Amino acid sequence: MYEKPILQVKHLQKQFGEGCPHCFDKESVYLEKNYCTVCGTVHAVRDVSFDLYPGEVLGIVGESGSGKSTMLQGLYFDSSMTSGAVYINQSELTGQNVLSLSSQQKRYIRNYIYGMVYQNPVDGLKMKFSSIGNIAEKMIAAGNRNVSNIEKRSKELLENVHIPLRRMKEEPQYFSGGMQQRVQIAKALSNNPPILFLDEVTTGLDLSVQASVLDLIKQIQRELHISMVVVSHDLAVIRMLADRSIVMLNGEVIENGLTDQILEDPQHEYTQQLVYSLL
Amino acid sequence: MIAKPHFAFFDEGSKKEIRRATLKAVAIPGYQVPFASREMPIARGWGTGGLQLTLSLIGRNDVLKVIDQGADESVNAVSIKKLVQHTTGVSVTEKTQEADIIQSRHRIPEKALKEDQILVLQVPNPEPLRKVDAREYMTKRMHAEDDYSGAWLLLFEQIMKFGRMSTGASHPVYVNGRYVMTPSPIPRFDNPKMHQSKGLILLGAGREKKIFAVPPYTSVESLAFDDYPFTVESFEGKACKLCGSTDVFLDEIIDPDTGERTHQCNDTSYCMEQLNSEEKVEVENSYV
Ligand SMILES: Nc1ncnc2c1ncn2[C@@H]1O[C@H](COP(=O)(O)OP(=O)(O)OP(=O)(O)O)[C@@H](O)[C@H]1O
Ligand SMILES: [Mg+2]
Ligand SMILES: [Zn+2]
Numbered sequence: 001m002y003e004k005p006i007l008q009v010k011h012l013q014k015q016f017g018e019g020c021p022h023c024f025d026k027e028s029v030y031l032e033k034n035y036c037t038v039c040g041t042v043h044a045v046r047d048v049s050f051d052l053y054p055g056e057v058l059g060i061v062g063e064s065g066s067g068k069s070t071m072l073q074g075l076y077f078d079s080s081m082t083s084g085a086v087y088i089n090q091s092e093l094t095g096q097n098v099l100s101l102s103s104q105q106k107r108y109i110r111n112y113i114y115g116m117v118y119q120n121p122v123d124g125l126k127m128k129f130s131s132i133g134n135i136a137e138k139m140i141a142a143g144n145r146n147v148s149n150i151e152k153r154s155k156e157l158l159e160n161v162h163i164p165l166r167r168m169k170e171e172p173q174y175f176s177g178g179m180q181q182r183v184q185i186a187k188a189l190s191n192n193p194p195i196l197f198l199d200e201v202t203t204g205l206d207l208s209v210q211a212s213v214l215d216l217i218k219q220i221q222r223e224l225h226i227s228m229v230v231v232s233h234d235l236a237v238i239r240m241l242a243d244r245s246i247v248m249l250n251g252e253v254i255e256n257g258l259t260d261q262i263l264e265d266p267q268h269e270y271t272q273q274l275v276y277s278l279l
Numbered sequence: 280m281i282a283k284p285h286f287a288f289f290d291e292g293s294k295k296e297i298r299r300a301t302l303k304a305v306a307i308p309g310y311q312v313p314f315a316s317r318e319m320p321i322a323r324g325w326g327t328g329g330l331q332l333t334l335s336l337i338g339r340n341d342v343l344k345v346i347d348q349g350a351d352e353s354v355n356a357v358s359i360k361k362l363v364q365h366t367t368g369v370s371v372t373e374k375t376q377e378a379d380i381i382q383s384r385h386r387i388p389e390k391a392l393k394e395d396q397i398l399v400l401q402v403p404n405p406e407p408l409r410k411v412d413a414r415e416y417m418t419k420r421m422h423a424e425d426d427y428s429g430a431w432l433l434l435f436e437q438i439m440k441f442g443r444m445s446t447g448a449s450h451p452v453y454v455n456g457r458y459v460m461t462p463s464p465i466p467r468f469d470n471p472k473m474h475q476s477k478g479l480i481l482l483g484a485g486r487e488k489k490i491f492a493v494p495p496y497t498s499v500e501s502l503a504f505d506d507y508p509f510t511v512e513s514f515e516g517k518a519c520k521l522c523g524s525t526d527v528f529l530d531e532i533i534d535p536d537t538g539e540r541t542h543q544c545n546d547t548s549y550c551m552e553q554l555n556s557e558e559k560v561e562v563e564n565s566y567v
Contacts, residue, residue, distance in 0.1 A: 130436060133436045137428060140428045140431045169439055
């Protein structure tokens, strides 16, 4: 790939706790997975770096607790990172570490450049507002003050994610998990963001519902050429969606490369286990 | 020995504290300033926020008017007037133009405020974003960051549900292009009266311990969408059956016996004055 990455993540770090000399080193014997037995600090994300290229789907796979959600929430500015830098290759932002921008500028990025689908729909939706209102929220936040315009776009999106329009005024709290994820996806897409984050979109859904949500994501990728970071602990999901992948363990990246290559010839012991369990 | 009661109920320290909060509110139009709301001899939620503002401001020579939903003689208005009079000895009036301080609940008088008048509005729920987020620290952050998409979302939801913006009262306003504020539960009809008002408007919430303000000559804009503009209640084709006024907020009166619907000025003192001036004209005319 000779193109410039649209998103660059450099040495991202998130720890819960102060840290101590005993857990400074990643190989320290005092670390139990991501947890320091001396000072009690959790090293949720440790020195994570990667690039995301325009139009590509990057998979992030790793066991529960490996730091995937923590990292996405950091990228989306939901929680602050301990250290690290993130660069977005969009004219007005080029060369700036977006993690250090003002909260107003971060809001701008969330409204115009990023879309996010949370692992837990409660984090991404207002459960007591109508579904169309949930989709509208992001357009309103981006400054749209035209109801018919917002309504038209929302209906398009609802149709795209296969939610019948007759249900658009219902509150997502009465929807099934799969439908809630669809509303989240519609909301995330509303402002045509160039970058989309998807956190375990299919986890907890019935297999048939899973398949249809995955189809939807593939369709979005084909038609809209959005760059996506797809997080899952399920290698099968990653295999279906991602061209390139990184594998995380205890907050660290232990392997990265083309998804097919990782599947055929896993290097790290953990990845080998993961791949063989899939076969 | 019985201690001499304080002028205007409060000790000077308390009044100063309320005035300091008021000054801050005037300096930051539309911003909710927290203050140490006092215990009052009337129940919270019955206008203690407005009452505290009035008591902190009133001087011996001031003239007070108190209205409740447009009426000077309602029980609430009368008990507030009594309390202020009892502790200050100031005189009261029903005529809007004679008052220095007008304390009101649910209405702004029909007669425009003058530069030397202060309107004190009682506020039950000061936070226009409360339905967006129940947590105070979240709504505070939204105000700080000028993040009002939630306020618009509430209006959008109304349009989706009812086909129009259905706020009967408390339709949110942008003050000085910066803070979104509740105008208190006044009808939409009264929102435009806040815009570029010549007189100072103070709003007090006793239970929620907040003071906010619209200083004189400040821009006050009701929130609306491009294709769903803000509108006031329409009384087209209707007039007050007593004084004949048409460009005022009218109450609908249904005769319990006949079921007949008529309309009357909600602002009773305004109605009275219209009647008096009509009589005067009649009297003058009859001498010609
Ligand atoms: N507020 C917090 N305080 C302390 N530790 C936390 C906090 N939030 C997350 N962690 C820890 O950070 C680590 C990473 O959690 P995270 O939710 O990012 O994992 P994940 O990879 O998304 O897992 P899953 O597949 O279960 O979603 C875990 O060990 C978790 O317990
Ligand atoms: Mg997770
Ligand atoms: Zn440690």
